[in-house]
Amino acid sequence: EKLDDLKEQGYARIAIGNEPPFTAVGSDGKVSGAAPDVAREVFKRLGVEDVEASILEYGAMIPSLQAGRVDAVTAGLFMKPERCNAVAYSEPILCDAEAFLLPSGNPKGFENYADIAADETARIGAPGGGTEEKLALEAGVPRDRVIVVPDAQSGLKMLQDGRIDVYSLPVLSLNDLLSKSGDGGLEVFAPVKDAPVYCDGAAFNKDETALRDAFDVELAKMKESGEFAAIIEPYGFSAEAAKSTTREKLCAAQ
Amino acid sequence: MIRINDLSKSFGKLTVLNGLSFDVMKGEKLALIGPSGSGKTTILRILMTLENISGGRIEVCGEPLFHMHRNGQDVPADEAHLHKMRRHIGMVFQHFNLFPHKTVLQNITLAPTLTKGEKRIDAEKRARELLDMVGLADKADYMPVQLSGGQKQRVAIARALALSPEIMLFDEVTSALDPELVEEVLQVMQRLAVETDMTMLLVTHEMGFAREFADRVLFFDQGRIVEAGPPEQIFQAPQEERTRTFLRKIIASRHGM
Amino acid sequence: MIRINDLSKSFGKLTVLNGLSFDVMKGEKLALIGPSGSGKTTILRILMTLENISGGRIEVCGEPLFHMHRNGQDVPADEAHLHKMRRHIGMVFQHFNLFPHKTVLQNITLAPTLTKGEKRIDAEKRARELLDMVGLADKADYMPVQLSGGQKQRVAIARALALSPEIMLFDEVTSALDPELVEEVLQVMQRLAVETDMTMLLVTHEMGFAREFADRVLFFDQGRIVEAGPPEQIFQAPQEERTRTFLRKIIASRHGM
Amino acid sequence: MGDWAGYLTLILAGTWVTIKLTVMGCAVALVVAFIAGLGRVSRHATLRWLSTGYIEFFRGTSIFVQLFWIYYVLPLIGVSMTPMQAGVMALGLNVGAYGAEVVRGAILAVPRDQYEACIATNLTRYQRMRHVILPQALPLMLPTFGNNAIELLKATSVVSLISLADMTFQAQVVRSQTGNTIVPFVTILILYFILSSLISFGMRYLERRASRGAEGVR
């Protein structure tokens, strides 16, 4: 019945991040990017005319969903077992591997999170509450060497200023960041060794599996028809990757 | 008119008045004199209900001031009773206490229009008469800050009179004034004393004026009446040693030693 | 001792003193009287260098007060010159201006120890003598708030005396006091006048005291000397109409009408 | 690098949100300040306690915590507000608590003499407040109210926490979309300063008007 409400209302509220190319905000204020574009299209097929996107920081997304402030999160919020418990995910949409942004030539030779843990002076930047922060902590990097960076641009700046030694985000995000910065002294190391490839899905409130299921149906049709690939591939994402895995697998992965 | 019976008043541990009794008759002009801190101001403030009493009983115009009858018993007065009783009494302060954000005229008309529901036009007419009486007819639209101390005090007197109280209280009304300005205020009061039959209580350090003005003088010390009598007696033939010392000091400093 | 020549003083557009000249001899006791706002306080404040002058010239103990010689020319005095000149002068204020965070003794010893580099023990010895003189030997360790007005003013006098000035200025030193406390202060001043040969300038509204105290009285109005002379002349046979009106008003309000 | 005119428009859109938050927040704060401020000087103990509780709570906890509670926790117990409403409530209630103390202070700063003159002229409690005390207290409050309004303006920058696209938030967006840090931040610094200067000028104008005729009251 949630879907009926949304249809009547004429729009769905979605949370997006402030991280190209998952999301992008044009100079006219219009929201685009791979995640909202897919969501917009699927909702349109479900009979919901439009989406109203609000940019949230990563940490605020799940609470907003739980508090009913948004109807879905489409922000490159990768599926992980604990998250699958907190929200109801759709089937995979955007997949990406983890990457490091670091000085050209990778002078310290960081190839995975464990390398960073091993170097006692190395500091890694990652978004608060994001997958990268978790991976770093799990790999044994102590809390005080995992710097919570408020946004990608800050991470880039901190790396340039030497405040951190490496900045970790998904591959495409870092590529976009690096190309915008035009900084020749940095490079993207991708993919990070031993780190799994993650996929996000549209996340819904745990109680609204009906809406999620309806979403899945339309998403599957789009994947089938190739329209899905047409939307996300211009942004650099691989439609194949999304099609080759399932929510079940990703949520079960350790 | 006023009957004070066994009145006591303490501020915290300090007992200022202790078992004080005296009466004031209708139309009487009473001067309270005495050294600093003897409790003169406190008596006036109590009569104006600015202070509560600690014990005893006061009657004004035949009715208890701080008590009222409820089911045959005396209970502490509530605000409504006090409000009613205050109609009988007006007070003029040492520091004038005019309302600084109102014109002279508004200062005088504010209370009559609000508390007695007088029409504005009537209140203003009466206010102008009173201003004329205190010699300030031309200052009606001034703000208080634009007046000299003596003028302010005359406005304050007019303001108190506007409510037509039967009793007027004056607390050192000239001691905040420049010496040259004292006279104009005393003149107004003298006129009031002669021309009306209001009951008046006056606290002052101006012995000369107290003598001219009062029917009876009470000399206070430490919250008690040391000596009472007509001004001739108190000033010329004081009975008590304390009174004599006090008067001698005052006179000495006023006239050189 | 003091030579004032063509002195003028304005506050913004208001000219308070205009072309005022008079001399004060060594040891002379001078009383300045006159209506409120006539500029009496201003003269004392200028002598104490609390106000700058707008024009004219003042000499104190043979030296210019607001000027100094530099390369044969008169230039405005700098702080160092003023600091030197202030040694000659002490002042007692209407509102005492004691230092509230210091004891009575410290109030008196502060300046001698700091400005004259007196030893603490000497300064305290002298302070106790002065306190004795003003009748407050037992109050040395009190804080100012613990004193009555009259006591505060006597401490203030002792403080000014501690610097042994040749000239003392008194600005209405009793008018913030309760009438009973006036006498104790005047007595101290009277003693000073008789027992020392300090030059003294006194602004007061206590005509009785002015008469006893002064060798010469200056009557001011609107920043000018209207009349000057020995007290007998000014008080008993004033030449000028303005003086007569003023004295009549003051006397009237003091003694009843 | 993109289209600066467009991104400037984005920041200006954020400015508009900031202005709306400031104006509405001030309105709420003003109302609340008077209610709680008068409550603090009330004769009724209950009113005094309620006001004190409100004031101490909102002054005691950080605006961040308050904002978070209003936005994320209240919905869990069924009170849901739009981000704008939540922002206005949090800002208004927070600054209102400070304003209440200003109201109380100004009322108490009116000399006791004035209360006594009111009693001597037999005005009722309400008449005292309405005709004598408040008219004199108001000019005393204005300067501090002006400062409070500026504090409120500055506090709007924290609403970016709850996804309101105010000026600071838009600057962040522009920053990550363009990769340029200096331009958006310097722009909003200037904009904030303009806004706060406008508030000061406005308040000074009001002060002049309020004190007209009552100079020297202090």
Added chain:
Amino acid sequence: MEWDWEFTYSILPLLLQGLKITVLATILGAIVAASLGLVFALMRRSPNRLLSRTTGFFVEFIRGTPLLVQLYFIFYILPDIGLRLSPLTAGVVGMGLHYATYFSEVYRGGIEAVPRGQWEAAKATNLTIRQTWVNIILPQAIPPMIPAMANYLLAMFKETPLLSAITVMEMMSQARSIANSNYRYIEPMTLVGVFFLIVSIISVFGLRWLERRYGRQGR
């Protein structure tokens, strides 16, 4: 969402660690603010018009713009001109600078509140300017300032969450990080609120005491 006590206990140590940073930042910031504030106050009193005007404008500018934006500025832009401060230092400098503008007003008010008669009495007893400041003015001006200063100290304490924007792991950042990795917001945020409230309530009593002790001196 239910309250989970076990979780509450488990996060307590981390939050307390955040509290330590919060308190440290507050105290260091207050020291900077108090000293810089005095400098601003004296510069504004300077007879040199250019100096006093410039200081005045600078103070107004800092006071009219949000601390958050100033922190961004110090942390992300100053390195471009070669000034790279550690997160905590940047936070302390930012807060200290911001609050120095408030402290300078407190100093100014306190100095102006010393009655004119005291300056005059000092002159009449022939004290020098320096002696007047040291022996007469400051001893009277500073005690009444103490409550106002303590108030700003408390305000600084409550603004420390802003430091999370420049990656200082103070109490609020700790809480958010905990919340983000556990998807439980209520417990950490409530605890933070409670900590703030406890510190504030203690401070309110402290302030009352300070006010009684220093606020109104026998004048």
